[in-house]
Structures are given as C-alpha cells and as structure tokens.
Amino acid sequence: MSGFVESLRLENAAGWDGCVKHRYVDELLAGTISDEVMGRYLVQDHRFIDAFVTLVGAAVASADQFESRLRLGRFLGMVCSDENDYFIRSFAALGIGDERHDIPDAAPTAGFKALMKEAAATRSYAAIMAVLNVAEGLYLDWAQRLDGPMPENFIHSEWIVLHDNPFFVDFVTFLKGELDRVGPAEAEVARDFFRRAVDLELAFFDAAYEGDA
Template sequence: MGFAEELRNNCSADWDAAVNHPFVSQLLDGSLPDHDLRRYLVQDYQFCDAFTALLGQAVASAPSLPSRLVFAKVLGAFASDENTYFQDCFSELDVPGPDRSGPALEPATRDFDALMRSALATRSYPDVLAVLLVAEWLYGDWAARAGDPAGWPTQPKHSDWIRLHNNPEYNAWVTWLRDEFDAVEPAAPELRARVAETFAEAVRLERAFFDAAAPLAMTA
C-alpha cells in the first residue's frame, strides 16, 4: 500500500462521507437547488487564490523538470477552464461582484484557506502535495459517481462541474499526483506525521465544506 492510500484509509469515514454527501448526490442528479449551488460556488471560488499559489509552489519545489511541467499544465487549465465555469455560473445565478471577490467566509472556507496557506508557507513539496492531492482526488472520487455522461444532469451548471472533475485528463492527473505523493513519502518521522496530519485535516475540511454548502440537505 502506498503512502497516499494509507492516509486515505486512515480517514475513510470523513472521505466517504464527503464523496457520498447529500450535496454531491443532489448535484449528480440535477436536483441541487440554485441557492445551495450559489452558496457553494461563492465560497469555493475563494480558494482559487490559495490553490493557484499552491500549484505555483509545486512548480517551484518539484524535484524535476517533468514534474514541474505537469503542474504548469494544470495551472494553465485551472486558470482558464475552471475560472470560466465559475464566471459563467455567477452570471447565470446573478451573483454580484462583491460576493464573487469578497464574500463573508463560512468557517469551513476560512479554515480550509488557512490550511492551504499554511502548507504553502512550509515550501515543503510533500506538504503542498498533501493538500493538492486531497482536493483533486476526493473531487475525482465524487465525480466518478456520475457514471456515464449520458446520465448526467442536463443543465451545464451541474454537468460542467462534473465534467471538470471526471474526464480522462483529470483522472490521469489524479493518478499522477497520487504516484508523485508516494514517491516523495518523507523518511523522517516528524515530517511524515506532519504531512499525514495535513492530509487528514484537508479531508475533514472537505466534508465540513459540503456540510456548510447544503445544510438543509443534511436533514432531508
């Protein structure tokens, strides 16, 4: 078992709860109310700055040019395709400018942003990878629940978010990221423990973020 799989198994309760969250289920079947999607996207967009910086730090701290180029490619895609999705949905859902750029942050949003920036401040490749891996792998897992695209929701605000996290390029990126994380597993016990703690906290906050995005779905 690789380091990534070991850490995922150690926090399987939070991982599985996030992947199978009622919010995700409603997104996948197209029944997610606009007000929940709007709340979720407004909060999620606030991670873009820290996430972009994490990708940039991965470019800087990666051990080889081939690895740097992978992160550089993903950074470019994130800056174009994903940002375009957000802006299109914000327009469709009538999100005003202030809510796009500086809304009041939910506690889970604030905590996750702080975790990203804490990992960034370490300038440690394994720490940076731990946060990136959770964010990308967990999203790939919930998006995989959508199955064949023929059964996806018809509205782009739902289906395009699934497609961004369930396509051959994205799946290959997650697999590469997992392998890269395994390859740089820290030997020092204290660093290994810190990376494991960062990974587990990222998973916990992913679950908390979905809880905050659709609180009414939790009681349905």
C-alpha cells in the same frame, strides 16, 4: 502492499467517504440540487482560487523533478482559464452578481484557504502534495460516482466534467504517484496536512446547506 496515499485514505476513510457520498454530491449528480445551495457552494469555492494558485505555484517551485514542474505548470494554466471561466458563467446564470464579494467566508472556506497557504509556506513538496491529493483526488472520486445520464443544467454537468475528464484523471494519478514517492520521507507532515484537508472538505460540503431546512 498498498501505497502511502492509500494508507492515508484508509486512515481518513470516514471523512473521505463522508464527502464522496455527501448529500451535496448525490443532489449534484442527480441534477436536483437547488440553485440556492449550488450558488452558496460556488461562491465559497471560488474563494479558493487565489490560495490554490499559490499552492500549485509552490508545488512548481518545490518539486524535485523537471517533469513534475511541467505537469504542475500545465494544470495551473487550466485552473486559471477553464475553471475560472466556468465560475463566471455559472454566477451569471444563477443571477449572482458583484454582491457575492460582500458575502463573508464560511468557516471551512477560511480554514481551507489558511491550510493551503500554510502548506505552500512550508516549501515541503510532501505537505503540498498531501493537500493536493485531497483537493483533487477526493473530487475525482465523487465525480466518478455518476452512474446515469449527465444532468442537463450546465452548472451541474460542467462541474462534474471538470473533475472527471482524461486530463484530470491523469493528473490525479500523477499527484498520487508523487505523494507515494516523496511522502514516506516526511510521513508525519504529510499525514497531518492530509487529515486536516479531509476534515475541512467535509465541513465545506456541510456548509453549503447551512440555513436550509
């Protein structure tokens, strides 16, 4: 019998698969994505860090087990160090300077930031786990599609490795276990946040190509 998270993935299969098999993922894994699209994507993705740190912090505060708080705390430290460093180096390599701060949030960016803050404000561990399972599990799924050599450009290769490494795989497994454990007691809340997160992820991937031919 499948678990709660698997049932949510099946309910949202079209959106989930739309992200994992998106043009953005195909081009990223092949190392053929244009600097313009990658830059547009990273500028918007970097906007999530503040809301994401808030979300993970709320998960630490609302977790019902000490070991869960420790796991989430270790992950929070990684987000605030390794991942943020990747963004800074990538912006420099792409020639994207402080002008990026003047670029407005794309609609999916604003929507996802609002969703993360909404989930954090609920203090519902199930709601928070639902959003995290999409934000992290979906990225692991697309990163594990790599079936050839790693792209040579560090902007591409490090973004893939950040989302497919032993620590990250183990953390996604932990997130799935947590939502399987606490989700059924708040099934409708978890289902709502999971669905909206998947829809926003797909819109976010699409937005990276807005303005391209």
